[in-house]
Amino acid sequence: MALEDYRADCVSCSRCSYCKWIPFDHVKSWRFSRACPSIEYSKFQAYSLGGRLSVALSLMEGRSGYSEALKDIVWKCQTDGACDVADKICRYNIEGLEVLHELRFRLVEEGQTLPRHMAVIDNLRKEHNTMLKPKAGRGKWAEGLDVKDLTREKAEVVFHAGCRFSYDAELHNIPRTALTLLHKAGVDIGIMGKGEMCCGGRVYDMGYREQFTECARNNIRAWTKAGVKTVVTSCADGYHAFKRLYPELGANFEVLHTVEFIDRLIKEGKIKFKKAVPMTVTYHDPCHLGRRGEPYVPWQGKRKKIFGQIPVWEPPKPRYNGAWGVYQPPRDVLKAIPGLELVEMERIREYAWCCGAGGGVIDAYPDFSLWTAAERIEEAKSTGAEAIVGACPWCERNFMDAVKAKDEKIKVYDVIELVQRAI
Ligand code: SF4
Numbered sequence: 001m002a003l004e005d006y007r008a009d010c011v012s013c014s015r016c017s018y019c020k021w022i023p024f025d026h027v028k029s030w031r032f033s034r035a036c037p038s039i040e041y042s043k044f045q046a047y048s049l050g051g052r053l054s055v056a057l058s059l060m061e062g063r064s065g066y067s068e069a070l071k072d073i074v075w076k077c078q079t080d081g082a083c084d085v086a087d088k089i090c091r092y093n094i095e096g097l098e099v100l101h102e103l104r105f106r107l108v109e110e111g112q113t114l115p116r117h118m119a120v121i122d123n124l125r126k127e128h129n130t131m132l133k134p135k136a137g138r139g140k141w142a143e144g145l146d147v148k149d150l151t152r153e154k155a156e157v158v159f160h161a162g163c164r165f166s167y168d169a170e171l172h173n174i175p176r177t178a179l180t181l182l183h184k185a186g187v188d189i190g191i192m193g194k195g196e197m198c199c200g201g202r203v204y205d206m207g208y209r210e211q212f213t214e215c216a217r218n219n220i221r222a223w224t225k226a227g228v229k230t231v232v233t234s235c236a237d238g239y240h241a242f243k244r245l246y247p248e249l250g251a252n253f254e255v256l257h258t259v260e261f262i263d264r265l266i267k268e269g270k271i272k273f274k275k276a277v278p279m280t281v282t283y284h285d286p287c288h289l290g291r292r293g294e295p296y297v298p299w300q301g302k303r304k305k306i307f308g309q310i311p312v313w314e315p316p317k318p319r320y321n322g323a324w325g326v327y328q329p330p331r332d333v334l335k336a337i338p339g340l341e342l343v344e345m346e347r348i349r350e351y352a353w354c355c356g357a358g359g360g361v362i363d364a365y366p367d368f369s370l371w372t373a374a375e376r377i378e379e380a381k382s383t384g385a386e387a388i389v390g391a392c393p394w395c396e397r398n399f400m401d402a403v404k405a406k407d408e409k410i411k412v413y414d415v416i417e418l419v420q421r422a423i
C-alpha cells in the first residue's frame, strides 16, 4: 500500500476531534480524559490524528513540501494508536494509524529522516539491535541459565528477549525469571542468545519498513530451522511484531506474551503461589500488547467507489479497534497472587495512556517521552497504588526514568517480578 491509497481516509476526516479524547462514555475525570500525548504536549492541531491526516493530504496533493516543521509533526508521535481507537468509534472508514505509518514510510523513502533515528538504524544494520550496542553482548542477560541454545539445538518454544531486555542490565532479572519459570513448568524452551536479532517492530513504527522486513525474515528463518512452533516474549513491542506484522510475511507460529503463558500455567496448576505479596498495585496496559496487540486477520483488496462517489475497501478491511488485545491475562495473573490488590486507573485497556517510549519518540524526543511517562505516573498515583506494574521493558524503563526524574515514591514492576515474589 502507499500513502495515496489512503487519500479517501484523509479526506473523510470531519475535524470532530474525537481522536484527542478517550470515548466520552469512559471519561471519569477531566484530568485523565485525554487520549493523545502528542497534541497534549504540543498544543497544536497538526499534532493530532486529524491534523496529521490534513498534513498527509496536503503533502500528497503537493500543497506543502518537506520542512523541519513537517518532520516534527510526523515524528513527534508515539504511534500508540489511542487516536485510532477513539476515531473508529464513530468513523469506521478511516484507518488513521495506517496513515500515520504510511506518512512515515514516505518520509523515510524521501530521505526526510531524523539523525537520532538514523543512528538507531545504522546500529541495527551493523549490530542487529536498536540499543546502540555491539551484537557481541546480546546473550549476556541469560548467562548462567540452563537453557537450550537454538542456534545449535531444537525446541518447541523460543523465548525472544528483544533489544531492551537484552541490553538494559537493570531489567535482566525479568527475562531471566520468565525463562526460568517456563523451564521449571516443563516447557521445551530455548533462546537464540547472541544470535538473536531485533524483532523489527520498533523500526517499523519509526517508518523503516525495509529494515523491519529484514529483521522479520531473519527471525522467521532462524526459528523455522530450530523447529520452533511457539514464540514467547516478555516485550510488548516484540509481541506486536510477531502477532500482527510477521503473519503478513507468511510466518505461522503461535505467539504468546509471557503474561499469557504464565496465566495459562497458573490455570493448569503448573505454577502455584506459596507466599503472599501484600501490596496495592495498578496495571498499565502496554499499547503494543493491548490495542495494537490484536491478532492479524488476512486481507487483500483494493479501493472501489459505490454509487460512483463513496470510497470503500473491497472486500471490507478487518476492523482493528483495539478490542481484541491482551487485557485479561495480566490482570488474572495479578489477581491470583495472594495478598495483592489490583486497583485500576481511569484510562485502561484500549483506552490506556501511552508510556511515551514508542514510535522512536524515546530516541528522538526524550523530553516528550518522559513527559508522557510522568503523566501516566500521575494517573497511577491517583489510584493510591504503591506500584505501577507493566508487561513491557520500554514502558518500565520510561516509568523508572520518570519516577527518578520527579523523585516520586511509587515503585515500578513487571508482572513477572511479582509472580517471582509469590513463588
Ligand atoms: S481523525 Fe477521526 S476522530 Fe480525528 S478529527 Fe478526523 S474524523 Fe474526527
Ligand code: SF4
Pocket: 035, 036, 037, 038, 039, 047, 048, 049, 076, 077, 078, 079, 080, 081, 082, 083, 084, 100, 354
Ligand atoms: S498515535 Fe498516539 S501520539 Fe500519535 S496521534 Fe495517535 S494518540 Fe496521538
